[in-house]
Amino acid sequence: MRVAELVRLLEQRYPVSWAEDWDRVGFVLGEPDAPVTKVLLAVDCDPATVEEAATAGADLMFTHHPLLLRGVSTLAPTTYKGRIVHRMIRSGIALYTAHTNGDVANPGVSDALAARLGLRDVRPLRPSPDEPSRGHGRIGTLPAPVTLAEFVGLAAAVLPGGVRASGDPSTPVTTVAVSGGSGDAFLADAVRAGVDAYLTADLRHHPAQEHLAGGGPALIDVTHWASERPWLDDVAAFLRTEAGVETIVSDVDTSPWTLWRTPS
Incomplete structure (x- = not known):
């Protein structure tokens, strides 16, 4: 080719x-x-x-x-x-x-992220005006309810690079919104959707603070790279099948943050 x-x-x-x-x-x-x-x-x-x-x-x-x-x-x-x-x-x-x-394709970046987290019945968080099956972010349902602490543990297990979260650890989580990459812009969409938790990357201090003060869903913040890396596997499979080419998916973590420590 x-x-x-x-x-x-x-x-x-x-x-x-x-x-x-x-x-x-x-x-x-x-x-x-x-x-x-x-x-x-x-x-x-x-x-x-x-x-x-x-x-x-x-x-x-x-x-x-x-x-x-x-x-x-x-x-x-x-x-x-x-x-x-x-x-x-x-x-x-x-x-x-x-x-x-x-990002807005179906399947796209957030579909792969939702699949990595085991979400079912996935639909766009912010549908595209011209095609509701496409759009930014995804909303899905976990196979069974878990606590926020358990969901954060799942995210940490399947997404490299570290996870931080806010909310009551014992809060039950069933419906989850996700957005690969920087997700500040979709905080209001997560509120309107009535999800239990929203997982994305690059959440900033003040928007997150105001979101939580307003009673918004729990927040899980992962690294930008980790939130988008799963999609590459989907694209690679597409290229192997449709183009007949050999594919290599890079696991070089290009996040600028390379050192993580927790209080002793």
């Missing part, structure tokens, strides 16, 4: 038109006619994952986060992004990104 063919296949599954206006997704780098036999999938395109792709002999990287989300005035090899681009060109690695169009 050629790069251009793989791009068309991915854009049928994750149309660029589904992305937010501010987002930058799609085909970023590479020769359209170059052959693709091996794809490395990663949350981020950074020096560590690019080196992993080069060492593995990957022809294309599929990433969730855009490398060039904001404008740059140079790609000189003396700059952070320039070094990445030059390394990929020298190694013959193409780059494709699906970001917010992957």
